[in-house]
Amino acid sequence: MILVFRQGCTREEVAYAEEKLKAIGMVPHTLCGVERTVIAAIGDERKTSAEELSIIPGVENVLPILAPYKLASREMQPTPSVFHIGGSDSPCGGTSNRVEFGGKTIPFIAGPCAVEGRSQVLEVAQAVKEAGATALRAGAFKPRTSPYQFQGLAEEGLEYLAEARDATGLPIVTEVLTPADVPLVAKYTDVLQVGTRNMQNFLLLRACGAIRTPVLLKRGMSATLEEYLLAAEYILAGGNPRVMLCERGIRTFETYVRNTFALAMVPALKEKSHLPVLADPSHGTGVRKFVPPMTKASIACGADGILIEVHPDPEKALTDGAQTISVKDFAKLIKESRAVAEAVGRTV
Ligand code: PEP
Ligand code: MN
Numbered sequence: 533m534i535l536v537f538r539q540g541c542t543r544e545e546v547a548y549a550e551e552k553l554k555a556i557g558m559v560p561h562t563l564c565g566v567e568r569t570v571i572a573a574i575g576d577e578r579k580t581s582a583e584e585l586s587i588i589p590g591v592e593n594v595l596p597i598l599a600p601y602k603l604a605s606r607e608m609q610p611t612p613s614v615f616h617i618g619g620s621d622s623p624c625g626g627t628s629n630r631v632e633f634g635g636k637t638i639p640f641i642a643g644p645c646a647v648e649g650r651s652q653v654l655e656v657a658q659a660v661k662e663a664g665a666t667a668l669r670a671g672a673f674k675p676r677t678s679p680y681q682f683q684g685l686a687e688e689g690l691e692y693l694a695e696a697r698d699a700t701g702l703p704i705v706t707e708v709l710t711p712a713d714v715p716l717v718a719k720y721t722d723v724l725q726v727g728t729r730n731m732q733n734f735l736l737l738r739a740c741g742a743i744r745t746p747v748l749l750k751r752g753m754s755a756t757l758e759e760y761l762l763a764a765e766y767i768l769a770g771g772n773p774r775v776m777l778c779e780r781g782i783r784t785f786e787t788y789v790r791n792t793f794a795l796a797m798v799p800a801l802k803e804k805s806h807l808p809v810l811a812d813p814s815h816g817t818g819v820r821k822f823v824p825p826m827t828k829a830s831i832a833c834g835a836d837g838i839l840i841e842v843h844p845d846p847e848k849a850l851t852d853g854a855q856t857i858s859v860k861d862f863a864k865l866i867k868e869s870r871a872v873a874e875a876v877g878r879t880v
Contacts, residue, residue: 533577534608535585537569538592545590546571552588556580559769561603565611572597572608574769599804601761603768604775609806612836615746615774617667618703618722623745626694628703628722631666633776634808634836637879638869639666641705641748641810642862644843645852646671646682647689655844656859657696663863664880668693668702669839673709673717674851675729682850690720697722705748705839711739718745728753728780728815731763741770748776748810748839753783757797761805777801777809778839779830781816790818790855793826798833810837814855820846823857824865828872831880838869 535549546562546569553560558575573585582594599605612634619630631639642665647653657668672689674682685692693704703722708714709730717724723746730736731752740747747767751760760777767775779798781791793816801809811830813823827838843849846856857865866880873880 533573533580533582533585534595534597535571535573535588535591536593536595537571537590539568541569541590545588549588549591561608561768561771563609565609570608572602574602599761600758601765601805604761604764604805604807606804606806611806612802613773613806613808615808617746617774622703622722623743624694624704624719624721626697626704626720626722627701628697629666629701631703633810636877638831638835638873639837640664640866640869640880641667641669641837641839642842643669644849645814645841645856646674646850647685647692647706648682648850649685650692650695652844653689653692653696654699656842657700657702659844659859660842660862661700661702663859664866665702665842665862667705667723668696668700669705669725669841671707671725671851673707673713675707675709675727676851687716690717694720708736708740711735714739714743718743721745723748723776726750731755731760734766737763737766738770741767741772744772744774746774746776747772748778750778750780750812750815751782751797753781753791755782757800757804761801764805764807775807776837777805777807778812778837779809779816779835780812780839781818789822791816793817795826795829795833798830798835802834802836808836809834810839811835812839814839814841814852814857818855820855820857823855824861824868827865828869831869831872831878832876834876840865
């Protein structure tokens with residue numbers, strides 16, 4: 533249930549309501565908006581009633597949250613979430629530029645699929661930065677289909693990423709595969725990526741909810757919108773509010789492309805949720821030549837950020853080379869994307 537406070541309510545009234553909710557076994561999630569303060573009361577609603585909650589001092593209205601995902605829903609928060617990653621307050625303690633998500637500007641998180649070595653990641657970080665990227669992506673822990681494929685450099689890779697951040701100021705986005713690795717990866721990264729194969733790894737989601745590092749949660753390759761938002765709900769319910777969604781394509785009968793890039797999910801998620809919705813045209817298509825047009829399509833349909841694979845020498849990439857674009861093509865794409873962004877009232 534959502535408790536909507538009257539305008540101009542006091543801190544004491546909000547604190548009292550929070551205590552009252554805890555006392556009846558509900559978990560309060562408070563949101564201080566520009567105009568209104570609301571508390572989402574999450575828990576077994578049989579323990580209370582709208583009548584009981586509506587007489588709490590300062591409460592003007594009590595509304596049910598009909599969606600199964602509560603904190604992720606637009607019912608809970610009608611306006612889009614805007615938050616930053618990186619910056620001097622990044623939980624990893626690194627110093628990177630502060631990058632806003634959910635606002636007018638569309639950040640580009642660019643970099644190779646995997647950290648392959650120190651010079652590769654330092655070179656690509658500098659290059660994507662010069663081309664206009666606002667954050668650096670690369671996996672140190674790679675979820676590979678075959679156990680015989682390159683699995684990533686693990687902590688050594690995280691060290692190179694941190695060095696690349698220090699050199700360029702770009703915040704880092706990198707994947708975490710297991711709950712046990714969350715503290716280690718969070719020590720280095722500005723954003724934890726939870727990949728498509730782990731979207732319903734509920735223990736991992738809970739571990740990501742228990743810390744304050746922002747999370748980029750990719751859509752499971754066979755997840756429905758509701759399953760996806762419920763996965764995000766696990767992280768939010770843990771008390772970590774900075775969750776970004778990312779459409780990365782789903783598995784269908786079509787094999788001409790690696791995945792079917794379900795771009796309608798971008799406006800659909802934005803309708804149902806206040807969380808920023810990113811798009812990943814690299815995994816979404818799996819085909820290098822389709823990445824630029826689908827990046828622009830993502831911007832046109834409202835994506836709040838782009839996750840894209842860029843490599844100094846895509847032909848030699850150890851992972852996902854076929855969908856990876858060169859630095860030169862990335863620089864060209866950024867320029868072209870600016871015009872599309874402008875057409876939809878955004879900036880790149
Ligand atoms: C990646 O971003 O390199 C990745 C493994 O993505 P996904 O989980 O979407 O396959
Ligand atoms: Mn990849």
